Amino acid sequence: MSDSSINLDELRQRIDQLDGDILRLISERAACAQKVAHVKLAHDKDAVFYRPEREAQVLRRIMSLNEGPLDSEEMARLFREIMSACLALEQPIKVAYLGPEGTFTQQAALKHFGESAISLPMAAIDEVFREVEAGAVNYGVVPVENSTEGVVNHTLDTFMDSSIHICGEVVLRIHHHLLISDTTRRDKISRIYSHPQSFGQCRKWLDAHYPHAERVPVSSNAEAAKLVKTEWHSAAIAGDMAAKLYGLERVADKIEDRPDNSTRFLIIGSHQVPMAGEDKTSIVVAMRNQPGALHDLLEPFHRHKIDLTRIETRPSRTGVWNYVFFIDFKGHVDEPRVAAVLDEVRLRASELRVLGSYPQGVL
């Protein structure tokens, strides 16, 4: 036996030992989570098992303790799955997302809740809201803004008619691929299917590589991937999940025009989330139609040194909602300085609703 094979055997024995330790520790952790569930139920028969603020703290702590060689994001992803499995022992969690299966929203849902969550595709954003409101699912996941294409207006509009809370956010790096099926003639591609937002995110690449192909917008990237299965002259632009789901081959990888192309998704639910330490708050404010309204709205944030992370204007849909602003800022409603700003804004606005305070996305 050579030196290298002796070392290999020794190393594998060590890995077996470590795996045994990891197994024992994960089981101990899972038993602890089961006890947590009993404690929660003893306090409240309608206990909420999923605790986004605690999960954010666990993941941030792991990332700060990590010394490598695995990078901190990778380590947090492993712990994300351990917690997901522990939560499933407490209560299998149901999550509605903007479908169909294979969309980036499903990928975001799994990134946030882990693979042990039961994810259910919905046909439209308002259906995700309705399922959460009706209590048919525990949470929902909807896209809200893309770094290249901007805001998802439909999501913001749906908040205006809903009493739902924002419980979290997740940001997903969006990589688009040009996909074909095993029957596609790759030199004869004359039609490309995708979601309009994805066409927007890959515009330059398409102009350079497929200037003459017909671009056919469809309701989702997953739908685009499905259509390609039946047409020999067509391709689709979609992500990894859709490619795997429909068994498609990549003709070109990562064709998005901007390498930092990412989408932010919101986790919606029916309860408020306590402080995690690094939080964000989203509000919707209606101002009266008068000069200086936007200045009046923003001035208290500036004075109290609160960091705004986003502001969007949407047309009002009733007489009262003259100007409607969606504002995200750092901080939690339970912090005194945030409460003080909101009190001031409330006096200046014709209506203010807090959509939710929630932990800033960790992964």
Ligand SMILES: O=C(O)C(=O)C[C@]1(C(=O)O)C=C[C@@H](O)C=C1
């Ligand atoms: O700390 C809790 O409340 C738990 O239920 C435990 C735990 C975990 O595995 O760490 C599981 C699910 C919750 O969403 C948060 C954390």
